Every structure is written in structure tokens, then in C-alpha cells.
Amino acid sequence: MSFWESFLSALSEGSIITLEMLALAIPVSMILGVVLAVARVYGKKPVSAIAAGIVGTFRGLPLIVTLLILFFALPKVGVYLTPFWAAVTGFILCSGAYQSEYVRGAIRSIDVGQSLAAQSLGMNRRKEVLHIILPQAFRRALPGVTNEIIYLILYSSLAYVVGVSEIFGVAKHFNSLNFRPMEIFSTAAVFYLLMATVAYAGFRRLESRLKIPGLDVGR
Amino acid sequence: MLGEFQTMIWEFFPYILGGIVWTFGLVGGGLGMGFAIGLPVAAGQAYGSRATNAILSAYVWFFRSIPLLVLLFLFYWGIFPALGYKLDPLACSIAVLGIRSGAYQSQIFRGAIESVGEGQLMAARTLGMSKTKGIYHIVLPQALRVSIPGWANEYAIMLKDSAITFALGVLEILTRTRYVVMATMDPFLPYFFAGGVFIVLTYGGTKIINLVYEKTKVPGLIRRA
Amino acid sequence: MTAPEIVLRVEDLHKSYGSNTVLAGVTFNVTKRETKIVCGPSGSGKSTLLRCLNLLTIPEKGSVWLEGIEVTDPSVDINKARQKIGFVFQDFNLFAHFTALRNVSAGLEIVKGVRKDEAKKIALEALQKVGLEEHAKKYPAELSGGQKQRVAIARALAMNPVIMFYDEPTSALDPQLIGEVLEVMKQLAREGMTSLVVTHEMGFAQSVGDEMLFMMEGRILERGTPTALITDSGNEVTREFFKSINKLYGRFEK
Numbered sequence: 001m002s003f004w005e006s007f008l009s010a011l012s013e014g015s016i017i018t019l020e021m022l023a024l025a026i027p028v029s030m031i032l033g034v035v036l037a038v039a040r041v042y043g044k045k046p047v048s049a050i051a052a053g054i055v056g057t058f059r060g061l062p063l064i065v066t067l068l069i070l071f072f073a074l075p076k077v078g079v080y081l082t083p084f085w086a087a088v089t090g091f092i093l094c095s096g097a098y099q100s101e102y103v104r105g106a107i108r109s110i111d112v113g114q115s116l117a118a119q120s121l122g123m124n125r126r127k128e129v130l131h132i133i134l135p136q137a138f139r140r141a142l143p144g145v146t147n148e149i150i151y152l153i154l155y156s157s158l159a160y161v162v163g164v165s166e167i168f169g170v171a172k173h174f175n176s177l178n179f180r181p182m183e184i185f186s187t188a189a190v191f192y193l194l195m196a197t198v199a200y201a202g203f204r205r206l207e208s209r210l211k212i213p214g215l216d217v218g219r
Numbered sequence: 220m221l222g223e224f225q226t227m228i229w230e231f232f233p234y235i236l237g238g239i240v241w242t243f244g245l246v247g248g249g250l251g252m253g254f255a256i257g258l259p260v261a262a263g264q265a266y267g268s269r270a271t272n273a274i275l276s277a278y279v280w281f282f283r284s285i286p287l288l289v290l291l292f293l294f295y296w297g298i299f300p301a302l303g304y305k306l307d308p309l310a311c312s313i314a315v316l317g318i319r320s321g322a323y324q325s326q327i328f329r330g331a332i333e334s335v336g337e338g339q340l341m342a343a344r345t346l347g348m349s350k351t352k353g354i355y356h357i358v359l360p361q362a363l364r365v366s367i368p369g370w371a372n373e374y375a376i377m378l379k380d381s382a383i384t385f386a387l388g389v390l391e392i393l394t395r396t397r398y399v400v401m402a403t404m405d406p407f408l409p410y411f412f413a414g415g416v417f418i419v420l421t422y423g424g425t426k427i428i429n430l431v432y433e434k435t436k437v438p439g440l441i442r443r444a
Numbered sequence: 445m446t447a448p449e450i451v452l453r454v455e456d457l458h459k460s461y462g463s464n465t466v467l468a469g470v471t472f473n474v475t476k477r478e479t480k481i482v483c484g485p486s487g488s489g490k491s492t493l494l495r496c497l498n499l500l501t502i503p504e505k506g507s508v509w510l511e512g513i514e515v516t517d518p519s520v521d522i523n524k525a526r527q528k529i530g531f532v533f534q535d536f537n538l539f540a541h542f543t544a545l546r547n548v549s550a551g552l553e554i555v556k557g558v559r560k561d562e563a564k565k566i567a568l569e570a571l572q573k574v575g576l577e578e579h580a581k582k583y584p585a586e587l588s589g590g591q592k593q594r595v596a597i598a599r600a601l602a603m604n605p606v607i608m609f610y611d612e613p614t615s616a617l618d619p620q621l622i623g624e625v626l627e628v629m630k631q632l633a634r635e636g637m638t639s640l641v642v643t644h645e646m647g648f649a650q651s652v653g654d655e656m657l658f659m660m661e662g663r664i665l666e667r668g669t670p671t672a673l674i675t676d677s678g679n680e681v682t683r684e685f686f687k688s689i690n691k692l693y694g695r696f697e698k
Contacts, residue, residue, distance in 0.1 A: 060418035062379035064393065069414060072406035113537035116500055120531035121551035121603065122523040131554050136541050157286040158383070168288055181296030189285045189293060196284035214585020215540045 007174050007184065014170035015191060018156050021084065021166065025091035025156075026149055032092055033099030033145065034134065040100070041107050042129060051100075058097035064158050066090045071162040087159035095152045102144030106137040139210055146203035153195050167191050224408075231399045232412060238392035239416070245312055245381040245391060250374060252317025257324030262354060264325065265332045275325070282322035287383050290315050295387055308387040316384075320377060327369040331362040364435055371428040375421050382417070392416060448475035450509075451607050451638045452497070457506035459489075459496055466492045467503065468662035474607065477636040481649040481670060484659035485685060490642045491534075493659070494611045497640075498522075498529050511606060527555060530600030530608040534615050536592040538584040538599070544571065545580040548599045556603070570598035574628050590621030594628055601632075608632065610641040646674055646689060658682050 039051035058066065071086035081089060110133055118128040138145075160169030171188035175181055263275050282290070295311045306314065335358050343353035382393040396413040400406050452474040459467040466489045474480045482490050495501040497508050499515065499522050508515045515525045538547050549567035552558040558566070571577045574594040584592055593613055600608060610629065614622040626648050633639055633652040643649065649656055649670040656670040658677075666673060666682050674686045 056422075057418065059375075060421045061414050062382040062393070062417055064379075064382050064385075065410060065414050065417060068397075068406075069410045072400070073410045076405075076407045111537075113533065113535050114539060117531075117533065117537035117539065119500060120498060120526055120529070120533075121599075122525075122527035122555045123551075124523050127554050131550070132539055132541075139541070154284070154286040157288045160288075168286065171289075172292070175292075175296070181292065182298070182301060185289055185293035185297055189289050192286055192289060193281070193284045197280075200284075212541055212585075213583045215583075 003178055003180070007187070010170045010174065011167060011187065011191060014165055014167040017084075017164060018159075018166040018195075021088050021091065021156055021159060021164070022153060024088050025095065025152060029092045029095040029099060029152070030145065030149075032096030033103050034138070036096060036100035037103035037107055037137075038129060038134075040104055042125065054093075055097045055100050058093045059101070061094075063090060063094045063155055064161060066094055067158060067162050083159070083163040086162050087156075087164050091152055091156065095148055098148045098151075099141075099145050102141040102148070103137060105144075106139075106141035107133060109140060110136050136215060139212070139215060142203075142207055142210070146199075146206075149203075150196055150199050153199055154192060157192070231403065231409065235392060235395045235399060235409065235413060236416070238390060238395040239420070241309065241389060241391040242378070242381050242420075244309065245316060245384060245389065246374070246377050248313035249316030249320050249377050249381070252313065253320025253324045253373070253377075256318065256321025258328055258359070260321060260325035261328035261332055262359070264329050266350070266354060279322045279325055282319045287315070287319060287380055288386060290319060291384065291387055308384070308389045312381075312384040312387055312389050316377065316380060320373065323376075324370070324373055327366050327373065328362060331366040331369070332358060334365055335361045364432075367428065367432040367435075371425045371432070374428060375425055378421055378424065379417065448478075450474070451476050451478075451511060452640065453509035454497065455507045455509075457493070457496055457503050457508070459492055459501065459503045465662055467496065467506075470506070470659075470662070470664060472657060472664065472667070474638060474640055476638055478654045479633040479639045479641065479652050481653040481656040482640065482642045482659060483644055483646075483649070483656065484665075487661075488659040489662040490659045491611065494531070494609045494640065494642055497609065498526050498531060523555070527551075527603055528606045530597075530603060530605035532593070532596050532600055532608065532610045532613050534612040536584070536589075536596045536616070538592055538595055540584055543581050543583055544576065544587065544595045547584070547595055548602045551599065551603045566602050567598070570602040571595070573601065574598045575624075588621060589617045590624045593617065593625045597625070597628055597632075607638040607640060610639065610643065612642050612644075614643065614645055644689060646670070646686070650674065658685070660685075 036051045036055055040048045040055070042048075043051060061069075067087060067090040070081055070090050071083060074081060074086075114132055114136065115128060118132045123132070156166060157168035159166050160172060163169075165173075167188055171184050175184045178184075260275050260278070263271050264279075267275070285293075291312065294315050295306070295308065299306050299311060299314075339357050339361065340350075340353050343357040344350065348356070381391055384391060385394040385397060388394060392413055396409045399409045403409070450473045454470060454472050457467050457470040458465075468489075470489070470493060472480070482493060484490050492501060496503040497515075499508075503516070506516070510525050510528060513525065514520060515522065538544075539550060542550060545564065545567050548570050549558075549563040552563040552566060553560060568577060568580065571580055574597055576591060576594055576598065579587060579591060579595075584595070587595065597608075597613075613629065614625050617625065622645070626645060629639070629641070630648065630652050641648075641653070653670040655667060656673050657664045658666045658673055658679075660681060666677060666679050668677075673682060677683050677686065
């Protein structure tokens with residue numbers, strides 16, 4: 001097998017790992033983002049304080065440090081995560097915290113009249129938030145949230161530090177065996193470039209699909 | 220044992236803290252370079268020709284679509300040597316952080332320039348200012364003030380990205396932390412300590428920047444959310 | 445002869461914001477099929493009054509009774525009570541992410557648990573009643589102010605309320621759009637819908653109002669038939685108010 005054949009096939013396998021990590025991390029981080037935002041805006045004192053603490057911590061910690069703590073430090077207290085799961089957990093916590101800021105801002109930007117109208121019809125808080133506030137807030141938060149997801153796609157490369165054989169990990173490994181950095185790392189770059197660009201285009205389309213006249217998708 | 224803990228605190232923690240100098244070197248150099256690149260790029264995108272815009276947009280797209288880690292390795296092992304530059308890890312990291320930050324900062328400034336509104340430039344030109352003078356004296360000062368919140372965010376991001384340069388061996392906070400972990404075989408305290416340092420630097424820094432923002436706020440100038 | 449059934453009973457309602465007293469003891473009843481008008485200068489408390497009645501704003505003191513149930517009692521489920529009140533806001537407050545039709549059916553589906561197709565049918569009927577069935581698929585941003593307010597009325601009607609609250613329903617509308625909303629309100633009043641209307645549309649008040657409450661500084665200063673208050677009040681303050689309204693709006697149409 002030539003260099004390129006083995007390299008590209010290894011990269012493809014690495015891509016699958018990357019995509020697997022993202023397939024888990026992206027949706028769960030979005031859920032976490034909404035949960036944290038709702039907890040901060042509507043939760044009672046202890047709940048909203050805890051949520052604020054989580055958001056503050058994972059926005060203040062570099063993702064790389066979070067990953068290292070999850071994989072290397074946690075075993076000392078008896079929590080053993082595999083490289084894959086340490087990485088995915090780190091992604092979810094970090095990206096979820098960032099996303100929650102966008103969602104929280106969006107929730108607070110919804111006109112109070114929407115809440116009043118919902119309440120005047122007899123909706124309790126749960127129905128008001130679920131049916132009236134969140135659908136609007138999420139649309140407003142979409143540009144910020146999709147931005148964070150693209151960050152996540154790129155920062156997934158950090159998973160190599162905890163031993164995941166994703167795209168960058170594969171490239172680095174190959175480089176140590178056959179020192180051809182220009183070709184190897186440019187190719188890895190192209191893989192990420194493609195993913196980021198496709199995601200970006202996809203999100204733009206999603207935003208125009210969800211567009212409702214008068215409801216600004218992102219202000 | 221307590222003895223080990225004391226060693227940790229008195230010997231190793233200061234060593235980790237020493238990395239702050241390097242960290243701020245990276246952050247300062249990266250942000251500074253990013254500013255020097257980003258502002259002209261933003262002006263070029265807002266006021267330049269179609270061709271200029273295309274080239275600049277390509278630059279922005281390129282450096283925002285590739286992970287920092289990949290860029291660091293690509294430039295350190297590949298591009299800089301190929302161009303004949305012998306850069307040490309620190310210089311190379313600053314350069315890569317800077318070029319990359321320029322792409323991100325340009326979008327902050329571009330949004331700010333657009334929010335200032337063309338009325339301002341039109342007024343400047345009716346007074347007889349050339350386009351360049353108008354942009355430089357009227358639009359940019361306003362745009363810069365409006366950009367401060369977004370820029371504070373960029374500082375926070377740069378601070379965290381600086382940790383990634385551990386991959387090139389730059390002796391900043393994280394690299395030193397990893398050495399300590401290897402030396403003491405304790406992954407718990409050092410990483411948590413480093414985490415705490417980063418959190419303090421992140422929030423302390425953004426607080427200071429926001430203070431500056433409050434002091435220089437212009438009443439009536441629309442604030443970008 | 446049977447005494448008219450009291451739908452809404454308000455007793456000694458008080459509301460302050462800090463040192464600012466907005467409602468200083470308001471007491472009145474609304475009987476079935478009655479159209480009660482509330483008017484007064486800005487700051488008189490009329491705007492806060494309606495919101496206190498369905499507890500969107502919580503009053504400090506006083507009690508409100510809807511069909512015999514004390515709404516202000518904390519142990520009473522306020523959401524059940526709100527379903528029986530049709531609230532129309534000055535700013536419409538249509539749900540921005542729903543079409544006109546969905547706006548009207550939302551309360552039915554989400555609050556009352558009505559099935560989708562049934563809710564849609566009722567919503568369409570409500571829209572027909574306010575004359576907007578062709579705009580059912582439009583979003584609020586695509587509607588004019590008058591249309592938005594009529595959809596808001598339909599949304600309130602669809603819930604089959606026992607009383608309608610109108611909080612200055614035409615104050616946010618361009619003059620030429622006020623008429624279409626008042627027409628709908630008049631129609632409903634004539635059909636016997638119990639209504640409590642905060643407004644300064646004196647033509648409307650005289651046309652379908654049964655009793656008018658003139659509010660001043662958080663109290664009901666005077667009450668009587670609209671015509672009596674507007675044209676022939678014995679109270680100096682009341683007379684001054686309606687003189688200025690008359691000047692402002694010219695001769696109002698009946």
C-alpha cells in the first residue's frame with residue numbers, strides 16, 4: 001500500500017470517529033444548553049445558582065483542561081471514562097455552557113407581552129415556556145448556537161489528547177511514522193474545512209427554512 | 220501525604236504560575252496581531268471592491284474553518300520551514316494565533332462598522348473629508364467602542380486557546396501543569412489548580428475590559444448585544 | 445323578577461408600586477350581558493385594573509370573584525379562572541411564531557387539550573366571526589394593526605369565556621383601523637357578551653356601554669350611564685375630563 005492509500009484510509013476511519021463523537025455531542029449539548037438557560041431564567045434560587053455555576057465553570061475552563069480533568073483526574077475519585085466518552089462528555093459540557101448563554105439571551109429578549117398573553121389564556125409556566133417562549137427563543141438563538149456547533153466541529157481535534165483516534169490524532173500519528181508534515185496536516189486541514197463549510201451551509205439553509213416573517217432569526 | 224501536598228503547593232504551583240508570563244505573551248501577541256490584521260480586513264470588507272472582498276473573505280473562511288491544533292502543526296512543521304523561517308514554538312504560536320485571531324476579529328469589527336451606519340460616513344464626506352479620512356476619524360472610533368464587548372469575548376477565547384499551544388511545547392500554564400503531573404504522578408491537584416487559574420484569568424480579564432467599556436461609553440451609541 | 449347574575453365582583457382592590465399608589469380601593473360588579481366601560485386620565489389606574497383582575501399583576505389588598513369563585517384566594521387555581529376570561533391587550537400580543545389560525549387555536553389545544561381538528565374548526569369559526577378567515581394562514585407580522593387586534597379578539601373568544609376584558613384595545617391603532625375593531629366589539633356586546641372595557645372611545649361607550657366608571661387617582665370617582673357622565677356630569681373633575689376629550693377627538697360618532 002502506498003503512503004497515500006494507507007493515510008487516506010486511516011483518515012477516513014478517523015473521520016468516522018470524529019463524526020461519531022459529534023453525532024453524540026451536538027444534540028446533547030443543544031439540549032443541555034436549553035436546560036441550563038431555562039434553569040437560569042425560570043428556576044428558583046438554588047436551581048438557577050447551580051446552573052449559573054455550571055455555565056460559569058465550563059465557560060471559564062479551556063476545553064482542553066476539561067478533557068484532561070475528565071480523563072486523567074476523575075479516576076482518582078473512582079470515575080473511569082474511556083477516551084471516547086471523556087471527550088464526548090467534555091464537548092457536551094463545554095459547548096452546552098456556551099450555547100446556554102445564547103439561549104438565555106434569546107429568552108430574555110422575547111417581549112413580555114408573549115408571556116402575558118400565554119398566561120391570560122390560562123397556560124401554566126411549563127406550557128408557557130414550552131409552547132410559546134422556547135420556540136421563539138430558540139429561533140433567535142440559532143445563529144449563536146450554530147456558531148458554537150461549528151466551533152465544536154473544529155475543537156473535536158483536541159480529543160487526541162485523551163487518546164481518541166480522530167482525524168488529527170491519526171494525522172499526528174502518521175506524521176511521526178512518515179515525516180511529511182505539509183501533506184499530512186494540509187490534508188487533515190482539508191477534512192475539517194469540508195466539515196465546517198458543509199455545516200455552515202447547512203445551518204444557513206436551516207435558518208431560512210425556519211424563518212417566520214416578523215420573528216427575527218437572530219438579532 | 221501532607222509533605223507531598225506541601226511540596227505541591229510551594230514548589231510546583233509557583234512553577235505553574237510562572238507560565239502566566241508565557242500565557243500572556245501568547246494572548247497579548249495573538250490579540251495584538253489579530254487586531255492589526257482584523258481591523259484593516261474589516262475595513263476592506265466593508266468598503267473595498269468586489270475583488271478585495273473576495274480575497275479577504277477567503278482568508279476569513281480559511282482560518283475560521285480549520286482547528287487551531289491543525290494550524291499550529293501545519294505552520295510549525297510545514298509552512299514556516301518551507302518558507303525558510305526558523306521559528307521557535309513561542310513565536311510560531313503567536314504568529315498562528317495572531318493570523319487566526321485576525322480572521323475572527325475582522326468579523327467583530329465588520330459588524331461594528333456596519334452598525335455605525337453609512338450616515339456617519341456620508342456626513343463626514345459632505346464636510347470635505349476623503350473616504351479614508353472619514354473612515355479613520357469618524358467610523359472607526361465609533362466602531363471600536365461598539366466592538367469592545369465582542370472583543371472581550373475574543374480575549375476569553377484567546378486565553379483558552381493559548382493552552383492548546385502545549386502541543387508545541389510552549390512553556391505556558393498547561394504545558395507546565397502537564398510536566399508537574401508527570402513528575403508527581405498526581406493528575407488531580409495540578410489540573411484543578413490550572414483550571415482555577417484559567418477561570419480567574421478569564422473572568423478577571425473580561426471584568427477589566429468591561430470596566431474600560433463602561434468608562435468609554437458614549438451616550439446614544441447603539442450597543443451591540 | 446330574578447336579580448341579574450353577577451359575573452364579576454371586585455371588592456376594595458388596592459395596588460401600589462413602591463410609594464406610588466395606583467389602585468386605592470376599587471369596588472364594582474359586572475352583571476351578565478352587561479358592557480361596563482372604564483375610563484379616566486392616564487395614571488388613574490385604569491390600565492392596572494384589568495391586569496389585577498386576572499392576577500397578571502398581583503394586588504396587595506382586596507378580592508376578586510369570578511362566577512362566585514374567589515380568584516384572589518391563593519388556593520384557587522388561577523389558570524382555570526383565566527380560561528374563563530377573554531383578555532384583549534392594547535399591544536395585541538399575538539404569538540409571533542404562530543399563524544393567525546394557530547394563534548386562535550393555541551389556547552384550545554395547549555390549555556384545554558382539545559383535539560387538533562376540533563380546535564382548528566372552532567378557531568376558524570372564531571376568525572369568521574371577526575371577519576378574518578381568509579387571513580388564517582398569515583403570520584402576525586403580515587397583518588395590519590386592526591387585523592391583529594381582531595385576531596386577538598378571536599383568540600379570546602375561542603376559549604368561550606364568560607367575560608371579555610378589553611385593555612384599551614384601540615389605543616395602539618392608527619385612526620383608520622380603529623373602526624373595524626370597535627365594530628367587532630359592538631357586535632359582541634349586542635349579542636350579549638359580558639364585557640369590561642377600558643377605553644377612551646366615547647362613541648363606543650355611548651353606543652353599547654351600559655354603565656361607565658370614571659376613574660381618577662386610583663378610585664372610581666363617578667359612575668353612571670355613559671351619556672350621563674359624558675354630557676351631564678355633576679362633578680367638576682369629570683366634566684373637565686370629558687370636555688378635553690371632546691376637544692381632542694371632536695364630535696364622536698355614535
